């Protein structure tokens with residue numbers, strides 16, 4: 111189990127937007143995580159010996175900036191006070207970008223926060239899905255937020271949701287995102303999860319999504335940054351890891367306690383972050399304890415935790431037995447398996463077809479073409 115890589119804390123469930131594909135429940139609840147919950151969470155994780163040398167604190171599940179600047183200064187101090195010497199951490203915030211001000215940028219620099227901005231592309235893409243609560247598009251406000259980041263020299267990345275509309279216009283999306291000035295860009299295919307029980311990507315074929323990713327790849331190469339797109343970068347690393355015969359490591363989402371998710375009330379879970387807060391016929395929910403009243407030892411004794419961990423590992427074994435892409439993937443996302451296939455103990459999902467398999471194919475095809483034409487030097491920058 112572990113070591114802990116991501117401590118995911120829900121600063122607030124509240125979000126000021128109402129994106130049509132959002133899977134989060136409770137977005138109108140205006141509560142903030144109590145400092146006592148943060149303190150107890152860190153203390154109990156440290157006591158359990160789950161932290162190796164470094165980990166990330168990820169502020170997630172709601173719009174994190176809605177919690178306010180003072181909240182993060184206090185949270186940072188509490189975390190530091192409760193960590194033994196020699197352990198370091200970094201803050202990561204994924205924001206919708208609409209609330210970023212110069213003061214937020216000062217905080218990001220002060221606490222060395224890794225900032226991600228959620229934005230899907232130019233207005234005709236972004237504002238078709240990323241709406242505020244009055245139904246208005248949000249792109250202008252995102253651009254204003256990004257401008258503050260740039261004015262204050264705060265580096266950031268973007269994450270975009272790929273919908274059925276997005277796959278038709280890779281050039282427009284790539285050039286728009288590049289013009290915002292991020293260090294790199296990432297794409298999440300619209301998922302079936304939680305309260306979002308359909309996906310527009312269901313009507314898209316793997317070939318169409320492959321053409322989208324291939325075009326992003328070409329555009330990245332053309333500007334001299336083949337790793338500018340996160341999914342391509344991950345595929346490069348996975349392919350090179352396979353070529354170099356690196357030992358298999360279980361992906362974080364399948365590795366018990368590599369990720370610990372804590373909600374606004376102190377309830378905690380593990381595995382895929384999306385599981386916390388979701389309901390399920392067999393398991394009821396995916397809460398394994400509450401840091402205000404229990405800890406990691408109780409979690410290890412929990413029958414539900416053991417059953418879920420076993421099913422997830424069995425699902426990884428199923429992937430290994432059935433899937434040619436296993437060495438590049440490691441067994442996929444438990445939450446996608448559960449919500450698409452009805453069981454953690456399953457293999458292929460629409461999500462892995464449309465993300466892992468398609469992207470791996472795009473990268474392998476280009477590598478094969480390069481080797482055939484005897485110009486592998488193109489890959490020097492990838493390996494560097």
Ligand code: SF4
Pocket residue numbers: 429430433434435436439440441442443457458459462463466467
């Ligand atoms: S690509 Fe899909 S089926 Fe293959 S190993 Fe990954 S999750 Fe499993």
